[in-house]
Amino acid sequence: xxxxxxxxxxxxxxxxxxxxxxxxxxxxxxxxxxxxxxxxxxxxxxxxxxxxxxxxxxxxxxxxxxxxxxxxxxxxxxxxxxxxxxxxxxxxxxxxxxxxxxxxxxxxxxxxxxxxxxxxxxxxxxxxxxxxxxxxxxxxxxxxxxxxxxxxxxxxxxxxxxxxxxxxxxxxxxxxxxxxxxxxxxxxxxxxxxxxxxxxxxxxxxxxxxxxxxxxxxxxxxxxxxxxxxxxxxxxxxxxxxxxxxxxxxxxxxxxxxxxxxxxxxxxxxxxxxxxxxxxxxxxxxxxxxxxxxxxxxxxxxxxxxxxxxxxxxxxxxxxxxxxxxxxxxxxxxxxxxxxxxxxxxxxxxxxxxxxxxxxxxxxxxxxxxxxxxxxxxxxxxxxxxxxxxxxxxxxxxxxxxxxxxxxxxxxxxxxxxxxxxxxxxxxxxxxxxxxxxxxxxxxxxxxxxxxxxxxxxxxxxxx
Numbered sequence: 001x002x003x004x005x006x007x008x009x010x011x012x013x014x015x016x017x018x019x020x021x022x023x024x025x026x027x028x029x030x031x032x033x034x035x036x037x038x039x040x041x042x043x044x045x046x047x048x049x050x051x052x053x054x055x056x057x058x059x060x061x062x063x064x065x066x067x068x069x070x071x072x073x074x075x076x077x078x079x080x081x082x083x084x085x086x087x088x089x090x091x092x093x094x095x096x097x098x099x100x101x102x103x104x105x106x107x108x109x110x111x112x113x114x115x116x117x118x119x120x121x122x123x124x125x126x127x128x129x130x131x132x133x134x135x136x137x138x139x140x141x142x143x144x145x146x147x148x149x150x151x152x153x154x155x156x157x158x159x160x161x162x163x164x165x166x167x168x169x170x171x172x173x174x175x176x177x178x179x180x181x182x183x184x185x186x187x188x189x190x191x192x193x194x195x196x197x198x199x200x201x202x203x204x205x206x207x208x209x210x211x212x213x214x215x216x217x218x219x220x221x222x223x224x225x226x227x228x229x230x231x232x233x234x235x236x237x238x239x240x241x242x243x244x245x246x247x248x249x250x251x252x253x254x255x256x257x258x259x260x261x262x263x264x265x266x267x268x269x270x271x272x273x274x275x276x277x278x279x280x281x282x283x284x285x286x287x288x289x290x291x292x293x294x295x296x297x298x299x300x301x302x303x304x305x306x307x308x309x310x311x312x313x314x315x316x317x318x319x320x321x322x323x324x325x326x327x328x329x330x331x332x333x334x335x336x337x338x339x340x341x342x343x344x345x346x347x348x349x350x351x352x353x354x355x356x357x358x359x360x361x362x363x364x365x366x367x368x369x370x371x372x373x374x375x376x377x378x379x380x381x382x383x384x385x386x387x388x389x390x391x392x393x394x395x396x397x398x399x400x401x402x403x404x405x406x407x408x409x410x411x412x413x414x415x416x417x418x419x420x421x422x423x424x425x426x427x428x429x430x431x432x433x434x435x436x437x438x439x440x441x442x443x444x445x446x447x448x449x450x451x452x453x454x455x456x457x458x459x460x461x462x463x464x
Contacts, residue, residue, distance in 0.1 A: 005043055008038070008043065009035075011074040011075060011207075012031075012034060012035060012038065012053075012074075013031075014074055014207055014208055015053070015070060015071065015074040015075075016031050016034070016057070017208070018070045018073075018074070018207075018208065019057065019066070019067065019070055022066055022070075022218065022221060023218065023220075023221050023452060024057075024058070024059075024063055024066070024067075024218075025059070026057055030056055030057055031057075033056040034052075034053050034056040034057055037052035037053065037055065037056045038052060038053070040052070046075060049075060050068070050071055050075070053067075053071065054067055054071075062218060062219065062238070063218055065218075066218050069195070069198070072195045072198070072199065073198060073199060073202050073207050073210060074207055076199045097128035097129060099128075099129065099149060099150065102121065102124060102125060102128070102150065103150065103151075103152075103155065105117070105121060106118075106121050106125075106150070106152060106155065106189070107155045107158045107159050107162065108162070109121060110152075110155060110159045110182065110185050110186065110189065111159045111162035111163055111166070113185060118185075118188070118189050118192060119192055121189070122189060122192035122193045122195070122196045123196050125146050125150050125193055125196075126141055126143070126146050126193060126196045126197050126200060129145065129146045129149040129150055130142050130143060130145050130146035130193075130197055130200075132145065140201055140204070141196075141197040141200040141201050142197060143190075143193050143194040143196075143197035143198075146193050146197065147190055147193055150193075152186050152189055152190060153186055155186065156179065156182050156183065156186070159182050159185075160178055160179065160182060163178060163182075198210055219231065219234045219235045219237070219238050219451065220235070220238055220242070220450060220451035220452040220455070221450050221451075221452055222235060222450055222451070223423075223449050223450055224303070224305055224306035224309070224423045224448075224449060224450060225302050225303070225305075225306070225395075225423050225424065225449070227305055232305045232308075232309070235309060235451060236309065236312065238451060239309070239312045239313055239316055240316055242313060242316075242451065242455055243313055243316030243317050245455070246313075246317060246320075246455060246458060246459055247317060247319070247320055249459045250317075250320050250459065250462060251320075262281050267280075267281050291321055291322065291387060291388070291389050291416070291462060292321060292322055292323045292324075292325075292385070292387050292388040292389070293314065293321045293323070293324045293325075293388070293389055293391070293462075294324075294325050294326075294327070294383055294384060294388055294389070294390045294391070294415075295310065295311060295314055295324075295325075295326045295327065295390075295391050295393065296327050296329070296333075296372075296376060296390060296391070296392045296393070297310065297311060297326065297327065297328050297329070297392075297393040297394070298328075298329060298330070298367055298369070298372075298393060298394030298395070299328045299329070299330065299351065299354055299355070299360065300330040300365075300366070300367040301367070303393070303394055303395050303423055304351055305351075306393060306423045306448075307328070307393045307394070308350050308351045308354075309451065309454075310391075310393055310421070310454060311326055311336075311340055311350065312340075312350065313454070313458070314326070314340075315340045315341065317458075320462075322387075324337065325337050325383050326340050327376060327380065327383075328354050328358055328360055329360055329367075329372035329375075329376070330360040330361045330365065330366070330367050330368075330372075331360070331361055331365075331366065331367060331368035331371050331372060332359055332360055332361060332371070332372065332375060333360075333372050333375045333376045333379065333380070334358040334359045334360055335358075335380070336354050336357075336358050339353055339354055339357060339358065366399045367394070367397065367398075367399060368398065368399060368401045369394065369396060369397075369398050369401075369403055369404070369435065370398060370401050370402040370403050370404030370407070371401065371404070373404050373407040373408050373411070374404050374407040376407070376411070377407040377410050377411055381414070384411055384414045384415045385414065385415070385416075386414075386415075386416055387416055388414075388415045388416055389415065389416055389417050389418075389419070389461075389462060390411060390412075390415045390417070390418045390419070391418075391419050391420075391421060392418065392419070392420040392421070392443070393420075393421050393423075394420075394422070394423075395422055395423055395424045395434070395436070396420070396422060396429070396434055396435050396436035396439055396445075397432065397433050397434050397435075398433050398434075398435050399433055400433050403435035403438055403439065405438060405439070405442060408439060408442050408443065409442050412442055412443050417444070417461075418442075418443040418444065419443065419444045419445075419446065419457075419461050420436075420439060420440070420443050420444065420445040420446070421446055421448035421454070421457065422436055422445055422446065422447055422448060423447075423448055423449055424436070424447070424449075425447060425449065426447050429445075444461075446461075
């Protein structure tokens with residue numbers, strides 16, 4: 001049996017705790033299996049350790065990027081020993097550091113795809129260009145600052161020329177394919193820089209803290225209001241799998257509900273033949289009816305990503321409802337149900353299509369919940385009935401305009417239920433121009449900050 005080096009057990013425990021903090025379900029048995037896997041593969045080959053832990057701890061392919069980032073913190077990348085990169089010079093200032101020479105060596109390493117050299121260069125780049133603060137050495141390390149000063153993306157033409165020279169006597173190759181490969185190598189180097197910066201920060205502030213705060217989680221845990229374009233694009237890829245999971249959950253709930261509850265009167269009457277013992281419970285049969293769903297979505301500003309993702313999710317779930325109607329607003333309301341259906345093949349362009357084709361703004365471009373609720377109540381009253389569940393999506397920030405509570409109350413009185421999903425944290429609901437607490441007195445308002453919360457809420461709140 002291979003003897004584990006000192007410190008491996010707490011690192012493995014920290015890795016598991018960090019993954020759990022990001023929402024991954026890892027049980028005690030899986031943690032024990034991970035320890036046995038490390039004993040089996042040994043502790044000398046870092047990549048074998050990575051694959052062994054991934055195989056025992058992960059359940060889904062989409063969890064792998066998060067795992068890799070956390071693994072790099074607890075089992076940092078080195079070239080010849082555990083402290084080589086850590087001991088790289090860290091006191092060089094950006095002014096004294098020879099950035100041009102580093103770029104020359106980086107271009108050569110990219111051209112030859114020398115991954116060991118790229119790892120060493122990432123450590124040098126962060127040590128020489130990424131430090132900030134006035135404390136000895138550095139108060140912190142910034143991958144953004146490093147990459148902004150090094151600008152590896154500008155090396156594409158130089159690396160292409162190197163590859164052409166190297167292949168001068170060989171077969172011709174396509175420039176486009178070559179450029180794609182160079183961009184892939186550059187992005188891989190950029191990720192090495194990010195990993196190195198996180199590792200250095202973790203050494204100063206603790207791995208556990210950095211793993212919780214500085215490592216991006218899985219796509220379904222990304223905050224809607226903080227997600228960038230790349231994260232939203234990645235999140236859209238989770239719509240179909242998430243919809244299938246939700247559909248299965250809703251169908252199971254519908255089957256259970258169809259069995260009905262116990263009819264106490266008929267059960268007691270039937271028990272007379274057995275001396276009062278209810279041997280055969282009689283169930284009150286239900287006729288399952290799929291609910292009608294109405295979405296009323298604020299598509300302005302930072303909440304647009306939240307609304308667009310939810311609309312895509314509902315579009316993928318349309319078979320679970322008897323009818324779905326979707327309305328979008330900024331300060332005017334327009335129905336976009338047809339746009340959602342027509343845009344199924346182009347989820348990335350949904351937001352732009354809605355803004356281009358729907359009439360959502362009047363004389364100004366700011367969101368106005370009061371005016372939008374009033375117009376919805378007047379123009380689309382027939383969309384809401386006793387079987388309708390209404391979901392309002394938005395942060396309830398009125399830009400100091402009248403919140404029009406009366407209109408929301410009229411909608412709530414006609415609907416079976418109104419749920420308001422707010423992407424802001426509850427601590428902000430009473431700040432600035434937020435009318436969230438006033439609206440919460442009339443309808444069920446819930447925080448919904450990421451896709452994981454959205455999935456849970458949709459699965460729990462929709463009637464069967």
